[in-house]
Amino acid sequence: MRRVEINPRFVVFTGFFVLLLAYSLYQARFVILGPHINIEYPQDGDLVDSKVFSATGHAENIAYISLNDRPIYIDEHGNFDEKIVAHIGLSTMSIKARDRFGRETEKIVRVVYKE
Secondary structure, eight states: OOOOOOOHHHHHHHHHHHHHHHHHHHHTHHHHHOOEEEEEESOTTOEESSSEEEEEEEEESOSEEEETTEEOOOOTTSEEEEEEEOOSEEEEEEEEEEOTTSOEEEEEEEEEEOO
């Protein structure tokens, strides 16, 4: 049988390569997943009791975000909180997000306002 010697340089090089590969895959998750929107309030179909209400949520991996085609801003943690004026009856809000690669996602929420 042939005896295999383990070279310390080879072990260091292999370990460095594995760490570099793992870090690259970790950073690639932004490219792979695309933009993500999570709307906390209101949920689709909610009944709102005030003409003016706040739309709150969280967005990740975005370069641009809009609410009813109007740009909105997020804080450093990705949270947003925007005031919406509801019409009597059914109101629809559309939140669109785009990442730096041009991929888009959209969430549509319908709420009912009754005086």
